[in-house]
Amino acid sequence: MMDSIAWAAKAFVAILGFAGGLSVGSGLIALLIVLDLIPRLAQLACAFRKSIWYETALISGAVFWSLADFMEWRFSLPGRLTLAGIGLFDGIFIGMLAAALTEVMNLLPLLAKRLRLSCFMVSLVMAMMLGKVTGSLFDWLVFQWME
Template sequence: MIKAILIIIISISGGAVVGSAAAAFLTVLDVIPRLSQISKTQGYVKLYGLVISVSITLITFLTLTNFTLNISQIVKLLVIPMGFLFGMFVGLLASALAEVLNVIPVLVKKLKISDNHIKILLISTALGKMIGSLVEWIFLNGK
């Protein structure tokens, strides 16, 4: 009985730490306000936060309960655009993190890259991430 209670306390504590870290990460990167500013929907920032919180909670619950859906082939076609949208969001997070950590300016200064070549650096970084992800998904996860 005590072992079960201890496991529950540790699990809840771990979840609180991870949730707090995720919230702090999104707050420090200022992702939600930036996206609302770009899309001119500043009035919906609280709704965005609510949707993210509910989504994380729901996905966590569904993952823990091994929930599955029996979906048709037509609905499966929605997976492709959803994958692109998720990829765009992850790209936004990675770009925001790189901006916060000032990775690009440090790299430009250390490698003495001219202003004309910064665009090439950014495009090659994005293409490298995309190709690396595709290689992992197609070849490495397929086995």
């Protein structure tokens, strides 16, 4: 009886983990497709014929860091110069993502106009911002300490 409960619990955790990974992966792909991040990057670099390299780099990075997380790989970095390089690449990625999101945010006024919510535009943006800040604070201050 106890073995079947332990097996069912492990099966439930496996199914839940698979469903979570599937939803996060689908969300990432949807974000990349909606924002047209890869084609935009290829356009800016004048490298349409080499866009497969961008896609391969994205997939390889996701697979590598997933394996690094699952296998608990640890390595030390040799000083501040390496940290500065990693920070530079992180900044480039965040900047590109922010630029793509800015273009998507141009759709917000159009959506508000069609739904006749133009007079509530400031409230709509404030609600989005406060929701993001509240969610981040909850994650950082409460959720991470629940383990």
